[in-house]
Amino acid sequence: MRAAHEHLLxxxxxxxxxxxxxxxxxxxxxxxxxxxxxxxLADGGRAPDPFPVAAPHGTTTSPRAQAPAPAPTLGAAR
Incomplete structure (x- = not known):
């Protein structure tokens, strides 16, 4: 979010x-x-997550990591 505010300024x-x-x-x-x-880069190449949320066991994870599987496309075999 910081970058967005910087861009706006x-x-x-x-x-x-x-x-x-x-x-x-x-x-x-x-x-x-x-x-x-x-x-x-110092942390092994992983960017800090701008949207951390509490996970069930006290860890943090990104909402993107918890995204549901995509819906099947129309006409796809079942």
Whole structure:
């Protein structure tokens, strides 16, 4: 969610014609993105999950990992 807020700040600065704020917000965003990438690489290449939720045994997992299987397509054999 942090990246989305950073993007919004950049867009608003550009829309307002504020070049200085747009440049500064872009620099902050790029620095934060680099920090996330380097942390991910240090942790074995796994990006931090932006949407962790509590799992049954006290662990955390992503809602994406809990997504139901896709519905069968029309005309598929049963």
């Amino acid at each position: 950049i867009v608003e600065a550009v829309a307002d014609g504020n070049e200085t704020l747009a440049a500064q917000a872009t620099a902050v965003h790029l620095h934060a993105s680099l920090d996330t990438i380097l942390t991910s």
